[in-house]
Amino acid sequence: MFSEALRQCRPAFLMLVVLTLLTGGAYPVVMTGLAGLLFPDQAGGSLVEKNGQVVGSALIGQPFAEAAHFQGRPSATAPKPYDASASSGSNLGPTNPDFLDAAAGRAAALRRDNGDGPVPVELVTASGSGLDPHISPAAAYYQVPRVARATGLDPAVVRDLVARHVAGRQLGVLGESRVNVLALNLALDALAGQERK
Amino acid sequence: MTGNALLQIALYLAVLLGLAWPLGAYMARVYAGRPCGLDRLLGPVERCLYRLCGLDADREMDWKAYVASLMAFTGFSILLLYLQQRLQAVLPLNPDGLAAVAPDLALNTAVSFSTNTNWQAYGGETTMSYLTQMLGLTSHNFLSAAAGMAVLAALIRGLSRRETQNLGNFWKDLTRSTLYVLLPLSVVLALLLVWQGVPQTFQGAATATLLEPTDYDSPVKDASGAPVLDAAGKAQTEPATMTEQTIARGPVASQVAIKQLGTNGGGFFNVNSAHPFENPTPLSNFLELLSILLLPAALCITFGIMVADRRQGAAVLAAMAVIFVVLLGACVVAEQAGNPALTRLGADQAAAEGARAQAGGNMEGKEVRFGIAGSTLWATATTAASNGSVNAMHDSFTPLGGLVPMLLMQLGEVVFGGVGSGLYGMLVFAVVAVFVAGLMVGRTPEYLGKKIEPFEMKMASLVILIPPFLVLMATAWAVLVPSAKAAVANPGIHGFSEILYAFSSMANNNGSAFAGLSANAPFYDLVGAACMFLGRFWLAVPVLAIAGSLGAKRIVPQGPGTLPTHTPLFVGLLVAVVLVVGALTFIPALALGPVAEHLAMIGR
Numbered sequence: 001m002f003s004e005a006l007r008q009c010r011p012a013f014l015m016l017v018v019l020t021l022l023t024g025g026a027y028p029v030v031m032t033g034l035a036g037l038l039f040p041d042q043a044g045g046s047l048v049e050k051n052g053q054v055v056g057s058a059l060i061g062q063p064f065a066e067a068a069h070f071q072g073r074p075s076a077t078a079p080k081p082y083d084a085s086a087s088s089g090s091n092l093g094p095t096n097p098d099f100l101d102a103a104a105g106r107a108a109a110l111r112r113d114n115g116d117g118p119v120p121v122e123l124v125t126a127s128g129s130g131l132d133p134h135i136s137p138a139a140a141y142y143q144v145p146r147v148a149r150a151t152g153l154d155p156a157v158v159r160d161l162v163a164r165h166v167a168g169r170q171l172g173v174l175g176e177s178r179v180n181v182l183a184l185n186l187a188l189d190a191l192a193g194q195e196r197k
Numbered sequence: 198m199t200g201n202a203l204l205q206i207a208l209y210l211a212v213l214l215g216l217a218w219p220l221g222a223y224m225a226r227v228y229a230g231r232p233c234g235l236d237r238l239l240g241p242v243e244r245c246l247y248r249l250c251g252l253d254a255d256r257e258m259d260w261k262a263y264v265a266s267l268m269a270f271t272g273f274s275i276l277l278l279y280l281q282q283r284l285q286a287v288l289p290l291n292p293d294g295l296a297a298v299a300p301d302l303a304l305n306t307a308v309s310f311s312t313n314t315n316w317q318a319y320g321g322e323t324t325m326s327y328l329t330q331m332l333g334l335t336s337h338n339f340l341s342a343a344a345g346m347a348v349l350a351a352l353i354r355g356l357s358r359r360e361t362q363n364l365g366n367f368w369k370d371l372t373r374s375t376l377y378v379l380l381p382l383s384v385v386l387a388l389l390l391v392w393q394g395v396p397q398t399f400q401g402a403a404t405a406t407l408l409e410p411t412d413y414d415s416p417v418k419d420a421s422g423a424p425v426l427d428a429a430g431k432a433q434t435e436p437a438t439m440t441e442q443t444i445a446r447g448p449v450a451s452q453v454a455i456k457q458l459g460t461n462g463g464g465f466f467n468v469n470s471a472h473p474f475e476n477p478t479p480l481s482n483f484l485e486l487l488s489i490l491l492l493p494a495a496l497c498i499t500f501g502i503m504v505a506d507r508r509q510g511a512a513v514l515a516a517m518a519v520i521f522v523v524l525l526g527a528c529v530v531a532e533q534a535g536n537p538a539l540t541r542l543g544a545d546q547a548a549a550e551g552a553r554a555q556a557g558g559n560m561e562g563k564e565v566r567f568g569i570a571g572s573t574l575w576a577t578a579t580t581a582a583s584n585g586s587v588n589a590m591h592d593s594f595t596p597l598g599g600l601v602p603m604l605l606m607q608l609g610e611v612v613f614g615g616v617g618s619g620l621y622g623m624l625v626f627a628v629v630a631v632f633v634a635g636l637m638v639g640r641t642p643e644y645l646g647k648k649i650e651p652f653e654m655k656m657a658s659l660v661i662l663i664p665p666f667l668v669l670m671a672t673a674w675a676v677l678v679p680s681a682k683a684a685v686a687n688p689g690i691h692g693f694s695e696i697l698y699a700f701s702s703m704a705n706n707n708g709s710a711f712a713g714l715s716a717n718a719p720f721y722d723l724v725g726a727a728c729m730f731l732g733r734f735w736l737a738v739p740v741l742a743i744a745g746s747l748g749a750k751r752i753v754p755q756g757p758g759t760l761p762t763h764t765p766l767f768v769g770l771l772v773a774v775v776l777v778v779g780a781l782t783f784i785p786a787l788a789l790g791p792v793a794e795h796l797a798m799i800g801r
Contacts, residue, residue, distance in 0.1 A: 005265035011368055012269035014250035016277065016340070019375060024336025027380065028397075028451040031387050035397035035450060038388065045396045045403055045446045045474065056405040057444055059394050059473040063411040073565070079434070080413050085402055085443040086323055087468040089562045089590035091713030093691035094536045095798050099561065099593075107542045118545035121535070125544075125561035128471035128572075128589045134565040138545075138555035163552075173204055175479020176568035177554040185408060 048182070056182050060084050061133040064185060067113065067150035068192070070135070070143050072181040073122055074106055077130035090126040102126075114146050134178035137166050151192045161187060198529050199548050202570035206525065209483070209574060210518070213490055220491065221498025221510070227377045228350045228370065228503065235377050246372055254372075257363035260745025263351050264738055266367035267344060271311050271734070274337060278307040281333040282325070291326035292401035293445075298324060305722040310334055312733035313341035313615055315456065315463030315585055315708040316725060318717040323467070327399060327447050334463055335452045339383075342459030342492075343374035345617030348737050349496060350374075352621050355744030356645050357504045359752050364744055378492070379459060387454035389484055394477035395450040403444045410440045449474055457488035460615045462585030462708045470575070470588040471564055482571050482588060489578045489586070493517075493613040496620045504645055508763035513623055516771040517581075520612045524601050525577040531598035533558040533569045537799060559598065562590030573598065580605040583615035585708025592687070592695065592711040596795035599694065600787060602709065606701040608779040609664055615706060618733075621740045623775075625660045627762065628653060628743070630774045634760050643759060646752040653746060656739035663735045665782040667704035667728045672697050672786065674724070681720040686713030690797065694790035699725070704732040 035043040046058040056062055061072045063081045076090035077083040092099035106124040111117075120139040140162045148155040165184045168177050226233040236243070247254045258266065282298035285291060298306070302318055309316045310333070319325065325334065347370035354364050391397050414434035417425040424432045449465045453475050456463055470476040470485060494514060501510020535546035535558045548557035548569070556568030563572045572589035579586055580602035591599055605612060611622040628644055632654055635642030642649040675681040675696045685692035695711040702709055703725045710716065716725070761767065 004262050005269050008262070008266045008269040009273075011250050011252050012266065013273050015246075015252075015368055015371065016270060016273045018246055018249055019340055019372070020277070020332060020336040023339040023375065023380065023455075024332040027383070028331045028335060028448045031384065031391075031451040032397050032399060032448055034388065035391040039391045042391050042394045043397045043450075044400070045398070045444060046394050046477075047403055047405070047444075054403060054405045055408060056442060057403070057474075059477045060442070060444055061473075062407055062409070062442060064409055065411065066409055069409060079415055080439055081411065082442065085445045086320060087466050087472050088320075089468055089471065089593065089712065091590055091592040091686055091711070092561065093592060093687040093694075093713070093794070094538070094559065094561070094595050095689070095691060095794055096687045100538050100542075103539055103544070103561075104542050107544060111543070119543055120555050121539060121544045121546045121557060122555070122560040122565055124539065124542065125559075125563075128562045128564050128587075129466075129468045129473060131473055132564050132566075133473055136555035136565055138549060138553040141553050169201070170479040173201070173208060174483050175566050175571055176556045178565050182408070189408070 048186075050186065055186070057084070058180070058183065059133055061131050062182055064181065067146055069185045069188065070140060070147060070181050071123070072135060073132045074124070074126040075130040076126040082131055084131055087129045087131055089128045089130060114143060133180050133182060135181055137162070137177050137179060140179045140184070147188070151188065153192060153195060157191070158188070161191065198526070198533060199570070202529055202533070205570045206574060209486060213487060213494055216487070216491060217494040217498055217514070220495035222502060224378060224495060224499040225502035227373050228499065233377060235381060239376050243372060243376055247368075250368070252368050254366055254369040256366060258366055259362040260351070260364055260741045263364055263367050264741050267348065267737060268734070270344065270371070274311040274340065275307045278310060278333050278337060279303050281329055282306060285326045285329045288326070288328050290328035290331070290399070293326075295324065295326050301719050301722040302717055305726045308726040308729050309708065310337040310461075310463060311341055312706055312729045313345055313459070313461060313583065313618065314703060314706040314729045314733070315461040316703050316710070316729065317463055317708070318722060318725070320467035330452060330465060331448060335455060338452070338455040338459045338461040338463065339375050339379050340371070342379060342461065342616045343371045345615050346374040346378070346496070347371045347617070348740060349617035349621045352624060352740055352744040353500055353503045355748035356647065358748050359750065361748055362745065364741075364748060379455065382458050383451070383454040386458060386484060386488055387450040390450045390453055390481055393481040395453060395481065396446040396474055397448055397450040398446055399448060400446070403446060405442045405444060407440055407442055410438050412436060412438050446474060453485070454488070456586060457485045457584070458492060460489065460493065460582045460584045460619070462579065464586055469586050471590065476588055479566055479571065482567055482575070486575055486578055489582050489584045490613050492616045493582050493619045496617065500620060506645075506763065509645065512763045512768050513620070513627065513771070516768045516775070517612050517623065519768070519772055520608070520775065521577065521581050524605060525574065528573045528577050528598050528601040529570065531595045531601070532573050534595070535559045536561070536595060559593075559595050562593030564589065576602050577605065579709055580707060581612040583610040583619060583705060583707045585702065587709050590712060591698070591709060592713045596791040596798060599711070600791035603694070603698050603701055603791065604779065604783065604787065606705045606707045607665070607668065607783045608775055609661065610705045610707060611775060618706065618736070622660065622736065625657045625740065625743070626775050627771055628657050629661065630767070630771045631760060631762065633774060634770060638758070640758050643753055644762060646755070647747045647750050648753055653743050656743045659739045660736050661778060664704045664732050667732055668697075668700045669782070669786065671700040671704065671724055671728055675700070675720065678720055680718065684715040684718050684721065686715070690790060690794040694794065697786055697790050700728060704728040706732050
């Protein structure tokens with residue numbers, strides 16, 4: 001079998017080189033060309049601009065802590081939250097005391113700002129990527145009274161804004177209903193700016 | 198389980214099985230060398246490849262030549278991939294200026310990608326240049342999958358042919374798998390993914406100005422760049438403010454497409470398909486999920502057609518589907534039930550529909566757009582197949598929710614399993630099943646008209662026993678080595694689960710992880726590389742030996758005592774053999790890990 005292996009070395013090496021160039025060279029290069037031609041916006045990362053300045057990607061979450069903004073999910077990227085150059089989950093197990101302490105701290109802070117009441121679970125748990133751009137409709141409506149108070153907007157107006165930003169299940173079946181926090185806050189800022197004028 | 202979860206699962210299975218049928222028939226044409234449609238377009242490319250490499254693709258090989266070709270090909274793969282990583286700093290297409298990969302990590306990654314495992318001890322966006330990602334990792338996603346399909350094709354020929362040494366030509370099977378199956382499917386899937394928002398660009402990272410400047414604790418570093426520790430041994434931090442977000446991107450879609458289709462699983466980014474750039478929408482999630490099981494399921498149909506009895510393929514597929522659905526149900530229920538400790542903190546974990554909808558359940562480590570159904574369906578599919586990509590962090594699953602993916606890997610990656618390798622593993626279990634049935638009635642066992650004799654049973658025993666041996670021995674070794682034990686992230690029982698999961702994943706060529714484990718340490722890099730290598734080739738070689746031995750036999754005419762292998766009775770027997778072997782081997786270890794943790798969680 002050893003001499004057979006030696007005999008197969010030449011085709012093995014040549015096949016590896018040729019197939020590598022085809023699947024690792026030609027394939028991604030052609031796909032990049034096609035993607036740029038057919039879907040230029042998505043291919044570049046779905047960047048969002050405001051006044052000519054890139055303010056984020058429509059697909060990537062950002063950290064929000066101010067009372068006048070809707071808050072996204074806790075992010076486990078370290079040391080910077082929502083670090084889109086080093087994605088990471090917490091990887092904490094369900095019985096880990098560190099995880100339970102962190103969740104208790106988040107729940108207490110949310111209660112302080114938003115009043116007593118059950119807290120939607122995804123606001124006390126870190127996302128898988130650390131970059132989750134979404135919260136559930138439940139978590140968005142939960143924050144409406146606080147946001148309305150901090151921005152001075154009518155709660156009904158804010159609730160209406162949230163309702164317009166809810167994306168339902170795709171094709172009515174797939175995934176979950178969700179709200180893009182960056183898009184919601186950009187719209188909120190625009191609305192609050194108009195009111196002030 | 199919610200109504201929508203049931204609907205998503207039903208839709209998934211229906212589309213999967215609906216697509217597996219035509220694709221399986223198409224692949225049967227590809228491996229039989231018959232016209233398949235695409236050969237009109239790609240036939241010249243195929244012939245040009247053979248000419249460039251000086252091959253006579255019509256020369257058939259016996260099983261030893263097949264093994265020799267496979268080993269020579271893999272040897273060069275590992276070598277080339279190792280060199281690419283070590284030299285990436287001086288090679289082009291490195292816009293973010295990443296340094297050479299460390300030797301132990303480079304070896305682990307080279308073995309990992311060449312064996313179709315795609316265990317990732319590194320963080321993609323911070324370690325690998327675009328050139329390494331493309332020319333190294335993307336290409337091996339194709340080639341390791343194609344090699345698995347080639348071995349399967351040889352085994353099927355051994356079963357269907359008679360009185361011959363010839364099992365086909367490895368180079369031809371490898372080339373045709375790549376050119377006619379993997380490449381066209383990847384092109385279609387990659388374009389669909391870009392449409393949904395997955396980036397595909399050679400530009401470096403983008404910089405965005407944050408809406409809100411954000412404070413964070415920055416670790417203090419000394420002049421040499423090492424972190425400064427305080428008196429208690431913890432890293433010191435200082436307050437800092439960030440105003441910008443660096444958004445890593447790259448040629449993502451092309452790699453994600455093949456890592457899903459080829460049961461590879463090695464993602465472009467650290468968090469794999471949980472990253473919004475790898476998996477931006479519920480639809481992209483569905484397409485990627487479908488790609489995980491599509492080829493392993495379709496190959497069952499291919500098998501049935503090639504042995505000229507479609508019922509045989511359907512029976513194997515049914516056995517896989519039964520185990521899959523049962524374990525999937527367990528995972529969904531465990532995750533939707535959530536974490537009792539969070540309920541005590543006042544968190545609302547109940548699923549809700551309507552205006553104030555939420556997924557509820559255990560959302561730590563999961564993404565809102567996938568919820569519980571999308572995350573558990575993925576966790577089950579990715580470990581049933583030896584894919585190993587993740588869209589949620591398995592480490593943060595509830596104990597029983599995390600037990601399901603662990604068990605699926607420990608069953609030997611035969612419930613769908615890897616592209617090619619899953620079905621050849623399952624066919625070995627079928628050989629064992631007819632042997633067990635033969636013992637019960639006292640007859641010489643046969644499978645597809647071939648007598649199963651001592652040589653086949655010895656080889657089948659090797660295939661079935663080597664992965665559990667590797668998993669249990671490596672886990673036992675790791676908990677005895679202080680540096681390996683220190684790599685766990687979670688204290689107590691869960692730390693043991695992390696180690697058990699790591700070696701279950703590597704020895705069975707899966708590649709997913711309880712990612713809290715700091716796996717980029719010399720112990721895990723080197724022992725893991727050995728497990729991945731042995732787990733792949735100590736199985737492929739005995740399988741090819743079985744193929745060679747069966748191919749040389751004549752076909753025994755069916756008699757009244759022959760056990761039919763396409764009936765529900767045989768499906769039940771096959772399921773029982775897979776479960777009994779897996780359960781007997783792993784229940785003690787599982788009891789020490791996830792089961793003990795579950796009791797601790799609900800008992801408090």
